[in-house]
Amino acid sequence: MPDSSPLTHFNEQGRARMVDISDKTETKRTATARSTLLMKSETLALIKQGKMKKGDVLAVAQVAGIMAAKKTSDWIPMCHPIALSGVDIQFADNGSNELYIEATVRTTGPTGVEMEALTAVSAAALTVYDMCKAAEKDMIISSTLLVMKTGGTNGDFHRQDS
Secondary structure, three states: OOOOOOOOOEOOOOOEOOOOOOOOOOEEEEEEEEEEEEOOHHHHHHHHHOOOOOOOHHHHHHHHHHHHHHOHHHHOOOOOOOOOOEEEEEEEEOOOOEEEEEEEEEEEEOOOOHHHHHHHHHHHHHHHHHHHOOOOOOOEEEEEEEEEEEOOOOOOEEOOOO
């Protein structure tokens, strides 16, 4: 019996379930997410110059983000394991006190990769914090958001304020 409830992650007993995506059409899907870290300008300078004691912060954070995207279904209970076709992590900054992490994740499949992109930037941001906490404990991880997504039956999304 088909469930007519708009709450797709609940079964007819009101209990959590993983949505059945077996009848969904496979399409090319992309999602981009961004996270921002606020820190002292001295900390950002150390990161950019590769002078943090723990090593190359951005290289390690990049690998952490990629690994996290691949393991999203292990972190988020109702996410499907997805065969990813690509994960790209980019870094930028405002030249002062903000580091921006952006992840773009791609797949061809029956479900989207928004959670994989959000997980990637979250893990990368946490890794930056971990590698820099000896220099600055009061960094702030903020503004983790979906920038855009393409593909699927719900169509494309492009954040207007990013």
